[in-house]
Amino acid sequence: MRITDMIPRHDRLPLPRAVLGGLVASCAEHVGDVRRVAEVFGGSVSHVYRVFGERGSAILKVRGRSFSRIPGITTDPSLIRYERKALRIFRSAAPHVFPDVLAFHREHHALVLEDVFPGGRTFEDALRTAPATRADAALLGATIGLVHRETAHVDEAIREDDDLAFRDQTLWFCLESSGHPALARTAAQYRARSRRTLVLGDAAPKNTSLAAGRITLCDLDNAHLGSHHYDVGYVAAHLVLHHLPDPDLAEGLVRAFRDGYARSHPAVDPDDPIVLRTLLGVCLYRLVNDTVPYRLALSPERRREVYAVVYRLLDDPGPTLSKVTAALKEVR
The missing domain is CATH 3.30.200.20 (Phosphorylase Kinase; domain 1)
Structure with a gap:
Protein backbone atom coordinates (compact mmCIF):
# COMPACT_ATOMS: atom_id res chain seq x y z
CA MET A 1 0.00 0.00 0.00
CA ALA A 25 7.70 8.44 4.96
CA SER A 26 10.44 10.36 6.79
CA CYS A 27 9.46 8.51 9.97
CA ALA A 28 10.96 5.33 8.47
CA GLU A 29 14.34 6.56 9.72
CA HIS A 30 13.04 6.01 13.25
CA PHE A 117 2.63 6.18 25.52
CA PRO A 118 2.73 2.38 25.91
CA GLY A 119 0.07 0.76 23.76
CA GLY A 120 -0.97 4.22 22.60
CA ARG A 121 -3.19 4.60 25.68
CA THR A 122 -3.59 7.83 27.59
CA PHE A 123 -4.57 8.28 31.22
CA GLU A 124 -7.90 9.53 29.86
CA ASP A 125 -8.39 6.20 28.05
CA ALA A 126 -7.70 4.34 31.29
CA LEU A 127 -10.18 6.48 33.23
CA ARG A 128 -12.94 5.50 30.81
CA THR A 129 -12.63 1.88 31.96
CA ALA A 130 -11.77 2.23 35.65
CA PRO A 131 -11.31 4.98 38.24
CA ALA A 132 -7.84 6.04 39.27
CA THR A 133 -6.34 4.73 42.52
CA ARG A 134 -4.65 6.74 45.24
CA ALA A 135 -1.37 5.16 44.17
CA ASP A 136 -1.97 6.47 40.64
CA ALA A 137 -2.67 9.97 41.96
CA ALA A 138 0.37 9.92 44.25
CA LEU A 139 2.61 8.87 41.36
CA LEU A 140 1.14 11.63 39.21
CA GLY A 141 1.81 14.17 41.96
CA ALA A 142 5.34 12.92 42.50
CA THR A 143 6.07 13.17 38.78
CA ILE A 144 4.68 16.70 38.40
CA GLY A 145 6.60 17.67 41.54
CA LEU A 146 9.81 16.22 40.14
CA VAL A 147 9.38 18.09 36.87
CA HIS A 148 8.77 21.33 38.76
CA ARG A 149 11.75 20.75 41.04
CA GLU A 150 14.11 19.98 38.18
CA THR A 151 13.02 23.06 36.20
CA ALA A 152 12.73 25.46 39.15
CA HIS A 153 16.05 27.09 38.22
CA VAL A 154 14.99 27.73 34.61
CA ASP A 155 14.07 31.33 33.91
CA GLU A 156 14.09 31.02 30.12
CA ALA A 157 10.74 31.93 28.59
CA ILE A 158 9.25 29.84 25.80
CA ARG A 159 8.13 32.87 23.77
CA GLU A 160 9.89 36.09 22.84
CA ASP A 161 7.66 38.35 24.97
CA ASP A 162 8.69 36.54 28.18
CA ASP A 163 5.45 34.51 27.94
CA LEU A 164 3.44 37.38 29.43
CA ALA A 165 0.74 37.44 26.74
CA PHE A 166 0.34 33.67 26.80
CA ARG A 167 0.20 33.59 30.61
CA ASP A 168 -2.49 36.27 30.60
CA GLN A 169 -4.45 34.44 27.89
CA THR A 170 -4.29 31.24 29.95
CA LEU A 171 -5.48 32.99 33.10
CA TRP A 172 -8.31 34.59 31.16
CA PHE A 173 -9.65 31.40 29.62
CA CYS A 174 -9.15 29.06 32.58
CA LEU A 175 -10.05 31.45 35.41
CA GLU A 176 -11.41 34.87 34.54
CA SER A 177 -13.78 33.92 31.71
CA SER A 178 -16.35 32.60 34.20
CA GLY A 179 -16.85 36.15 35.45
CA HIS A 180 -16.59 35.18 39.13
CA PRO A 181 -14.85 37.92 41.18
CA ALA A 182 -12.92 35.36 43.25
CA LEU A 183 -11.27 34.02 40.11
CA ALA A 184 -10.49 37.52 38.87
CA ARG A 185 -8.66 38.06 42.19
CA THR A 186 -6.89 34.72 41.79
CA ALA A 187 -5.67 35.67 38.31
CA ALA A 188 -4.48 39.02 39.68
CA GLN A 189 -2.52 37.19 42.38
CA TYR A 190 -0.78 35.10 39.74
CA ARG A 191 0.07 38.19 37.68
CA ALA A 192 1.47 39.96 40.74
CA ARG A 193 4.01 37.25 41.50
CA SER A 194 7.49 38.57 40.89
CA ARG A 195 9.14 35.16 40.40
CA ARG A 196 7.81 32.95 37.65
CA THR A 197 8.62 29.31 36.95
CA LEU A 198 8.01 26.98 34.03
CA VAL A 199 4.61 25.34 34.02
CA LEU A 200 3.33 22.54 31.80
CA GLY A 201 0.07 24.35 31.15
CA ASP A 202 -2.05 21.38 30.06
CA ALA A 203 -1.11 18.24 32.00
CA ALA A 204 -4.62 16.85 31.49
CA PRO A 205 -5.33 13.09 31.34
CA LYS A 206 -5.45 13.23 27.53
CA ASN A 207 -1.80 14.35 27.54
CA THR A 208 -0.65 11.90 30.19
CA SER A 209 0.16 8.20 30.25
CA LEU A 210 0.23 6.08 33.38
CA ALA A 211 1.54 2.61 32.66
CA ALA A 212 3.94 0.15 34.28
CA GLY A 213 4.47 2.41 37.27
CA ARG A 214 5.59 5.36 35.18
CA ILE A 215 4.08 8.70 34.19
CA THR A 216 4.89 10.22 30.81
CA LEU A 217 3.69 13.56 29.49
CA CYS A 218 3.29 15.07 26.03
CA ASP A 219 1.75 18.13 24.37
CA LEU A 220 3.66 21.14 25.71
CA ASP A 221 1.85 23.59 23.45
CA ASN A 222 0.71 25.52 26.55
CA ALA A 223 3.99 25.51 28.49
CA HIS A 224 5.02 28.95 29.73
CA LEU A 225 6.60 30.88 32.57
CA GLY A 226 3.96 31.11 35.28
CA SER A 227 3.36 29.56 38.68
CA HIS A 228 3.78 25.96 39.79
CA HIS A 229 0.62 26.39 41.89
CA TYR A 230 -1.33 26.77 38.64
CA ASP A 231 -0.21 23.35 37.38
CA VAL A 232 -1.07 21.74 40.73
CA GLY A 233 -4.59 23.16 40.71
CA TYR A 234 -5.05 22.33 37.03
CA VAL A 235 -4.13 18.66 37.41
CA ALA A 236 -6.15 18.31 40.62
CA ALA A 237 -9.21 19.75 38.84
CA HIS A 238 -9.08 16.97 36.27
CA LEU A 239 -8.93 14.33 39.00
CA VAL A 240 -12.16 15.80 40.37
CA LEU A 241 -13.84 16.12 36.96
CA HIS A 242 -13.18 12.51 35.98
CA HIS A 243 -14.50 11.18 39.30
CA LEU A 244 -17.59 13.33 39.82
CA PRO A 245 -19.86 10.29 40.43
CA ASP A 246 -17.82 9.57 43.60
CA PRO A 247 -16.85 12.83 45.34
CA ASP A 248 -15.25 11.00 48.28
CA LEU A 249 -12.95 9.15 45.89
CA ALA A 250 -12.18 12.41 44.09
CA GLU A 251 -11.18 14.04 47.37
CA GLY A 252 -8.96 11.09 48.27
CA LEU A 253 -7.26 11.26 44.87
CA VAL A 254 -6.60 15.00 45.17
CA ARG A 255 -5.12 14.51 48.64
CA ALA A 256 -2.91 11.66 47.41
CA PHE A 257 -1.82 13.78 44.43
CA ARG A 258 -0.92 16.70 46.70
CA ASP A 259 0.97 14.41 49.09
CA GLY A 260 2.97 12.90 46.23
CA TYR A 261 3.73 16.36 44.90
CA ALA A 262 4.87 17.68 48.29
CA ARG A 263 7.28 14.77 48.72
CA SER A 264 8.91 15.51 45.36
CA HIS A 265 8.90 19.30 45.56
CA PRO A 266 8.60 20.51 49.17
CA ALA A 267 9.49 24.07 48.14
CA VAL A 268 5.93 24.55 46.82
CA ASP A 269 2.93 24.19 49.14
CA PRO A 270 0.20 22.28 47.28
CA ASP A 271 -2.27 23.27 50.02
CA ASP A 272 -1.90 26.99 49.29
CA PRO A 273 -5.45 28.46 48.98
CA ILE A 274 -4.68 29.63 45.44
CA VAL A 275 -4.46 25.97 44.39
CA LEU A 276 -8.04 25.21 45.44
CA ARG A 277 -9.38 28.33 43.74
CA THR A 278 -7.50 27.33 40.60
CA LEU A 279 -9.03 23.85 40.86
CA LEU A 280 -12.52 25.35 41.02
CA GLY A 281 -11.83 27.73 38.15
CA VAL A 282 -10.51 25.00 35.88
CA CYS A 283 -13.56 22.88 36.69
CA LEU A 284 -15.79 25.72 35.48
CA TYR A 285 -13.69 26.13 32.34
CA ARG A 286 -13.99 22.44 31.49
CA LEU A 287 -17.64 21.95 32.42
CA VAL A 288 -19.23 24.56 30.16
CA ASN A 289 -17.07 25.67 27.26
CA ASP A 290 -18.57 25.90 23.79
CA THR A 291 -15.30 27.10 22.26
CA VAL A 292 -13.06 24.23 23.41
CA PRO A 293 -15.39 21.41 24.56
CA TYR A 294 -13.96 18.92 27.03
CA ARG A 295 -15.02 15.28 26.92
CA LEU A 296 -16.70 14.05 30.08
CA ALA A 297 -19.30 11.34 30.57
CA LEU A 298 -21.84 13.93 31.69
CA SER A 299 -25.06 15.14 30.12
CA PRO A 300 -25.37 18.87 29.36
CA GLU A 301 -27.89 19.17 32.19
CA ARG A 302 -25.55 17.48 34.65
CA ARG A 303 -22.68 19.72 33.55
CA ARG A 304 -24.79 22.80 34.25
CA GLU A 305 -25.78 21.48 37.69
CA VAL A 306 -22.17 20.82 38.69
CA TYR A 307 -21.13 24.18 37.23
CA ALA A 308 -23.67 25.98 39.43
CA VAL A 309 -22.44 24.17 42.55
CA VAL A 310 -18.80 24.96 41.81
CA TYR A 311 -19.63 28.60 41.04
CA ARG A 312 -21.39 28.96 44.41
CA LEU A 313 -18.40 27.43 46.20
CA LEU A 314 -16.32 30.35 44.99
CA ASP A 315 -18.60 32.69 46.97
CA ASP A 316 -17.20 31.10 50.14
CA PRO A 317 -14.25 33.19 51.38
CA GLY A 318 -12.61 30.05 52.75
CA PRO A 319 -13.45 27.06 50.53
CA THR A 320 -11.85 23.75 51.49
CA LEU A 321 -11.53 20.44 49.72
CA SER A 322 -13.97 18.91 52.21
CA LYS A 323 -16.52 21.61 51.37
CA VAL A 324 -16.06 20.84 47.67
CA THR A 325 -16.78 17.16 48.35
CA ALA A 326 -19.89 17.93 50.41
CA ALA A 327 -21.25 20.28 47.74
CA LEU A 328 -20.66 17.81 44.90
CA LYS A 329 -22.60 15.15 46.77
CA GLU A 330 -25.67 17.37 46.38
CA VAL A 331 -25.76 16.68 42.62
CA ARG A 332 -24.86 12.99 42.62
Whole structure:
Protein backbone atom coordinates (compact mmCIF):
# COMPACT_ATOMS: atom_id res chain seq x y z
CA MET A 1 0.00 0.00 0.00
CA ARG A 2 1.25 3.51 -0.80
CA ILE A 3 1.99 5.66 2.22
CA THR A 4 -0.42 8.36 1.05
CA ASP A 5 -3.18 5.74 1.09
CA MET A 6 -2.38 4.92 4.73
CA ILE A 7 -3.24 8.44 5.85
CA PRO A 8 -6.79 8.59 7.28
CA ARG A 9 -9.20 10.12 4.80
CA HIS A 10 -11.12 13.23 5.72
CA ASP A 11 -11.50 16.77 4.43
CA ARG A 12 -9.33 18.60 6.96
CA LEU A 13 -5.76 17.47 6.42
CA PRO A 14 -3.19 20.03 7.63
CA LEU A 15 -1.16 19.73 4.41
CA PRO A 16 -1.66 18.38 0.90
CA ARG A 17 -1.82 14.59 1.06
CA ALA A 18 1.40 14.17 -0.92
CA VAL A 19 3.32 16.48 1.43
CA LEU A 20 1.87 14.77 4.49
CA GLY A 21 2.80 11.43 2.93
CA GLY A 22 6.38 12.63 2.63
CA LEU A 23 6.46 13.48 6.33
CA VAL A 24 5.08 10.05 7.19
CA ALA A 25 7.70 8.44 4.96
CA SER A 26 10.44 10.36 6.79
CA CYS A 27 9.46 8.51 9.97
CA ALA A 28 10.96 5.33 8.47
CA GLU A 29 14.34 6.56 9.72
CA HIS A 30 13.04 6.01 13.25
CA VAL A 31 10.55 3.13 12.94
CA GLY A 32 11.70 1.16 9.88
CA ASP A 33 9.44 0.42 6.96
CA VAL A 34 6.12 2.18 7.53
CA ARG A 35 3.28 -0.31 7.93
CA ARG A 36 0.34 1.73 9.20
CA VAL A 37 -0.76 5.26 10.12
CA ALA A 38 -3.42 6.00 12.74
CA GLU A 39 -4.86 9.37 13.67
CA VAL A 40 -4.50 10.26 17.36
CA PHE A 41 -7.48 12.07 18.85
CA GLY A 42 -7.54 14.18 21.99
CA GLY A 43 -5.93 17.53 21.27
CA SER A 44 -7.67 20.51 19.70
CA VAL A 45 -4.87 22.33 17.90
CA SER A 46 -2.49 20.07 15.94
CA HIS A 47 -3.11 17.06 13.74
CA VAL A 48 -1.43 14.05 15.34
CA TYR A 49 -0.63 10.68 13.78
CA ARG A 50 0.91 7.53 15.18
CA VAL A 51 3.19 6.01 12.54
CA PHE A 52 3.82 2.28 12.91
CA GLY A 53 6.84 0.56 11.42
CA GLU A 54 8.72 -2.67 11.70
CA ARG A 55 10.78 -1.31 14.63
CA GLY A 56 8.04 0.39 16.61
CA SER A 57 6.10 3.62 16.39
CA ALA A 58 6.63 7.38 16.38
CA ILE A 59 4.37 10.40 16.64
CA LEU A 60 3.98 12.88 13.78
CA LYS A 61 2.50 16.18 14.92
CA VAL A 62 1.54 18.78 12.30
CA ARG A 63 0.13 22.21 13.03
CA GLY A 64 -2.13 23.63 10.35
CA ARG A 65 -3.70 27.04 9.78
CA SER A 66 -6.75 26.17 11.86
CA PHE A 67 -7.39 24.06 14.94
CA SER A 68 -7.65 20.38 14.08
CA ARG A 69 -10.79 19.81 16.17
CA ILE A 70 -12.23 23.32 15.85
CA PRO A 71 -11.65 24.38 12.23
CA GLY A 72 -13.40 27.70 12.80
CA ILE A 73 -10.45 28.88 14.89
CA THR A 74 -7.47 29.98 12.81
CA THR A 75 -3.91 29.80 14.09
CA ASP A 76 -0.32 30.44 13.07
CA PRO A 77 1.21 27.04 12.23
CA SER A 78 4.73 28.31 12.95
CA LEU A 79 3.84 28.43 16.67
CA ILE A 80 4.76 24.75 16.82
CA ARG A 81 8.34 25.99 17.24
CA TYR A 82 7.48 26.92 20.82
CA GLU A 83 6.44 23.38 21.63
CA ARG A 84 9.74 22.16 20.23
CA LYS A 85 11.57 24.55 22.53
CA ALA A 86 9.49 23.51 25.55
CA LEU A 87 10.18 19.85 24.85
CA ARG A 88 13.90 20.53 24.71
CA ILE A 89 13.87 22.29 28.08
CA PHE A 90 11.61 19.86 29.91
CA ARG A 91 13.21 16.73 28.48
CA SER A 92 16.68 17.91 29.46
CA ALA A 93 15.39 18.19 33.04
CA ALA A 94 13.34 14.96 33.16
CA PRO A 95 14.24 12.73 30.18
CA HIS A 96 12.18 9.77 31.44
CA VAL A 97 8.98 11.85 31.46
CA PHE A 98 8.95 13.58 28.06
CA PRO A 99 9.39 12.40 24.46
CA ASP A 100 12.51 13.08 22.47
CA VAL A 101 12.16 15.29 19.40
CA LEU A 102 13.36 13.00 16.60
CA ALA A 103 12.95 15.54 13.80
CA PHE A 104 11.64 19.05 13.21
CA HIS A 105 10.34 19.99 9.75
CA ARG A 106 10.21 23.75 10.08
CA GLU A 107 8.87 24.41 6.59
CA HIS A 108 5.90 22.10 7.19
CA HIS A 109 5.39 23.00 10.87
CA ALA A 110 5.80 19.38 11.92
CA LEU A 111 7.45 17.47 14.75
CA VAL A 112 8.39 13.79 14.80
CA LEU A 113 8.40 12.62 18.41
CA GLU A 114 9.34 9.52 20.32
CA ASP A 115 6.19 7.57 21.21
CA VAL A 116 6.18 7.45 25.01
CA PHE A 117 2.63 6.18 25.52
CA PRO A 118 2.73 2.38 25.91
CA GLY A 119 0.07 0.76 23.76
CA GLY A 120 -0.97 4.22 22.60
CA ARG A 121 -3.19 4.60 25.68
CA THR A 122 -3.59 7.83 27.59
CA PHE A 123 -4.57 8.28 31.22
CA GLU A 124 -7.90 9.53 29.86
CA ASP A 125 -8.39 6.20 28.05
CA ALA A 126 -7.70 4.34 31.29
CA LEU A 127 -10.18 6.48 33.23
CA ARG A 128 -12.94 5.50 30.81
CA THR A 129 -12.63 1.88 31.96
CA ALA A 130 -11.77 2.23 35.65
CA PRO A 131 -11.31 4.98 38.24
CA ALA A 132 -7.84 6.04 39.27
CA THR A 133 -6.34 4.73 42.52
CA ARG A 134 -4.65 6.74 45.24
CA ALA A 135 -1.37 5.16 44.17
CA ASP A 136 -1.97 6.47 40.64
CA ALA A 137 -2.67 9.97 41.96
CA ALA A 138 0.37 9.92 44.25
CA LEU A 139 2.61 8.87 41.36
CA LEU A 140 1.14 11.63 39.21
CA GLY A 141 1.81 14.17 41.96
CA ALA A 142 5.34 12.92 42.50
CA THR A 143 6.07 13.17 38.78
CA ILE A 144 4.68 16.70 38.40
CA GLY A 145 6.60 17.67 41.54
CA LEU A 146 9.81 16.22 40.14
CA VAL A 147 9.38 18.09 36.87
CA HIS A 148 8.77 21.33 38.76
CA ARG A 149 11.75 20.75 41.04
CA GLU A 150 14.11 19.98 38.18
CA THR A 151 13.02 23.06 36.20
CA ALA A 152 12.73 25.46 39.15
CA HIS A 153 16.05 27.09 38.22
CA VAL A 154 14.99 27.73 34.61
CA ASP A 155 14.07 31.33 33.91
CA GLU A 156 14.09 31.02 30.12
CA ALA A 157 10.74 31.93 28.59
CA ILE A 158 9.25 29.84 25.80
CA ARG A 159 8.13 32.87 23.77
CA GLU A 160 9.89 36.09 22.84
CA ASP A 161 7.66 38.35 24.97
CA ASP A 162 8.69 36.54 28.18
CA ASP A 163 5.45 34.51 27.94
CA LEU A 164 3.44 37.38 29.43
CA ALA A 165 0.74 37.44 26.74
CA PHE A 166 0.34 33.67 26.80
CA ARG A 167 0.20 33.59 30.61
CA ASP A 168 -2.49 36.27 30.60
CA GLN A 169 -4.45 34.44 27.89
CA THR A 170 -4.29 31.24 29.95
CA LEU A 171 -5.48 32.99 33.10
CA TRP A 172 -8.31 34.59 31.16
CA PHE A 173 -9.65 31.40 29.62
CA CYS A 174 -9.15 29.06 32.58
CA LEU A 175 -10.05 31.45 35.41
CA GLU A 176 -11.41 34.87 34.54
CA SER A 177 -13.78 33.92 31.71
CA SER A 178 -16.35 32.60 34.20
CA GLY A 179 -16.85 36.15 35.45
CA HIS A 180 -16.59 35.18 39.13
CA PRO A 181 -14.85 37.92 41.18
CA ALA A 182 -12.92 35.36 43.25
CA LEU A 183 -11.27 34.02 40.11
CA ALA A 184 -10.49 37.52 38.87
CA ARG A 185 -8.66 38.06 42.19
CA THR A 186 -6.89 34.72 41.79
CA ALA A 187 -5.67 35.67 38.31
CA ALA A 188 -4.48 39.02 39.68
CA GLN A 189 -2.52 37.19 42.38
CA TYR A 190 -0.78 35.10 39.74
CA ARG A 191 0.07 38.19 37.68
CA ALA A 192 1.47 39.96 40.74
CA ARG A 193 4.01 37.25 41.50
CA SER A 194 7.49 38.57 40.89
CA ARG A 195 9.14 35.16 40.40
CA ARG A 196 7.81 32.95 37.65
CA THR A 197 8.62 29.31 36.95
CA LEU A 198 8.01 26.98 34.03
CA VAL A 199 4.61 25.34 34.02
CA LEU A 200 3.33 22.54 31.80
CA GLY A 201 0.07 24.35 31.15
CA ASP A 202 -2.05 21.38 30.06
CA ALA A 203 -1.11 18.24 32.00
CA ALA A 204 -4.62 16.85 31.49
CA PRO A 205 -5.33 13.09 31.34
CA LYS A 206 -5.45 13.23 27.53
CA ASN A 207 -1.80 14.35 27.54
CA THR A 208 -0.65 11.90 30.19
CA SER A 209 0.16 8.20 30.25
CA LEU A 210 0.23 6.08 33.38
CA ALA A 211 1.54 2.61 32.66
CA ALA A 212 3.94 0.15 34.28
CA GLY A 213 4.47 2.41 37.27
CA ARG A 214 5.59 5.36 35.18
CA ILE A 215 4.08 8.70 34.19
CA THR A 216 4.89 10.22 30.81
CA LEU A 217 3.69 13.56 29.49
CA CYS A 218 3.29 15.07 26.03
CA ASP A 219 1.75 18.13 24.37
CA LEU A 220 3.66 21.14 25.71
CA ASP A 221 1.85 23.59 23.45
CA ASN A 222 0.71 25.52 26.55
CA ALA A 223 3.99 25.51 28.49
CA HIS A 224 5.02 28.95 29.73
CA LEU A 225 6.60 30.88 32.57
CA GLY A 226 3.96 31.11 35.28
CA SER A 227 3.36 29.56 38.68
CA HIS A 228 3.78 25.96 39.79
CA HIS A 229 0.62 26.39 41.89
CA TYR A 230 -1.33 26.77 38.64
CA ASP A 231 -0.21 23.35 37.38
CA VAL A 232 -1.07 21.74 40.73
CA GLY A 233 -4.59 23.16 40.71
CA TYR A 234 -5.05 22.33 37.03
CA VAL A 235 -4.13 18.66 37.41
CA ALA A 236 -6.15 18.31 40.62
CA ALA A 237 -9.21 19.75 38.84
CA HIS A 238 -9.08 16.97 36.27
CA LEU A 239 -8.93 14.33 39.00
CA VAL A 240 -12.16 15.80 40.37
CA LEU A 241 -13.84 16.12 36.96
CA HIS A 242 -13.18 12.51 35.98
CA HIS A 243 -14.50 11.18 39.30
CA LEU A 244 -17.59 13.33 39.82
CA PRO A 245 -19.86 10.29 40.43
CA ASP A 246 -17.82 9.57 43.60
CA PRO A 247 -16.85 12.83 45.34
CA ASP A 248 -15.25 11.00 48.28
CA LEU A 249 -12.95 9.15 45.89
CA ALA A 250 -12.18 12.41 44.09
CA GLU A 251 -11.18 14.04 47.37
CA GLY A 252 -8.96 11.09 48.27
CA LEU A 253 -7.26 11.26 44.87
CA VAL A 254 -6.60 15.00 45.17
CA ARG A 255 -5.12 14.51 48.64
CA ALA A 256 -2.91 11.66 47.41
CA PHE A 257 -1.82 13.78 44.43
CA ARG A 258 -0.92 16.70 46.70
CA ASP A 259 0.97 14.41 49.09
CA GLY A 260 2.97 12.90 46.23
CA TYR A 261 3.73 16.36 44.90
CA ALA A 262 4.87 17.68 48.29
CA ARG A 263 7.28 14.77 48.72
CA SER A 264 8.91 15.51 45.36
CA HIS A 265 8.90 19.30 45.56
CA PRO A 266 8.60 20.51 49.17
CA ALA A 267 9.49 24.07 48.14
CA VAL A 268 5.93 24.55 46.82
CA ASP A 269 2.93 24.19 49.14
CA PRO A 270 0.20 22.28 47.28
CA ASP A 271 -2.27 23.27 50.02
CA ASP A 272 -1.90 26.99 49.29
CA PRO A 273 -5.45 28.46 48.98
CA ILE A 274 -4.68 29.63 45.44
CA VAL A 275 -4.46 25.97 44.39
CA LEU A 276 -8.04 25.21 45.44
CA ARG A 277 -9.38 28.33 43.74
CA THR A 278 -7.50 27.33 40.60
CA LEU A 279 -9.03 23.85 40.86
CA LEU A 280 -12.52 25.35 41.02
CA GLY A 281 -11.83 27.73 38.15
CA VAL A 282 -10.51 25.00 35.88
CA CYS A 283 -13.56 22.88 36.69
CA LEU A 284 -15.79 25.72 35.48
CA TYR A 285 -13.69 26.13 32.34
CA ARG A 286 -13.99 22.44 31.49
CA LEU A 287 -17.64 21.95 32.42
CA VAL A 288 -19.23 24.56 30.16
CA ASN A 289 -17.07 25.67 27.26
CA ASP A 290 -18.57 25.90 23.79
CA THR A 291 -15.30 27.10 22.26
CA VAL A 292 -13.06 24.23 23.41
CA PRO A 293 -15.39 21.41 24.56
CA TYR A 294 -13.96 18.92 27.03
CA ARG A 295 -15.02 15.28 26.92
CA LEU A 296 -16.70 14.05 30.08
CA ALA A 297 -19.30 11.34 30.57
CA LEU A 298 -21.84 13.93 31.69
CA SER A 299 -25.06 15.14 30.12
CA PRO A 300 -25.37 18.87 29.36
CA GLU A 301 -27.89 19.17 32.19
CA ARG A 302 -25.55 17.48 34.65
CA ARG A 303 -22.68 19.72 33.55
CA ARG A 304 -24.79 22.80 34.25
CA GLU A 305 -25.78 21.48 37.69
CA VAL A 306 -22.17 20.82 38.69
CA TYR A 307 -21.13 24.18 37.23
CA ALA A 308 -23.67 25.98 39.43
CA VAL A 309 -22.44 24.17 42.55
CA VAL A 310 -18.80 24.96 41.81
CA TYR A 311 -19.63 28.60 41.04
CA ARG A 312 -21.39 28.96 44.41
CA LEU A 313 -18.40 27.43 46.20
CA LEU A 314 -16.32 30.35 44.99
CA ASP A 315 -18.60 32.69 46.97
CA ASP A 316 -17.20 31.10 50.14
CA PRO A 317 -14.25 33.19 51.38
CA GLY A 318 -12.61 30.05 52.75
CA PRO A 319 -13.45 27.06 50.53
CA THR A 320 -11.85 23.75 51.49
CA LEU A 321 -11.53 20.44 49.72
CA SER A 322 -13.97 18.91 52.21
CA LYS A 323 -16.52 21.61 51.37
CA VAL A 324 -16.06 20.84 47.67
CA THR A 325 -16.78 17.16 48.35
CA ALA A 326 -19.89 17.93 50.41
CA ALA A 327 -21.25 20.28 47.74
CA LEU A 328 -20.66 17.81 44.90
CA LYS A 329 -22.60 15.15 46.77
CA GLU A 330 -25.67 17.37 46.38
CA VAL A 331 -25.76 16.68 42.62
CA ARG A 332 -24.86 12.99 42.62
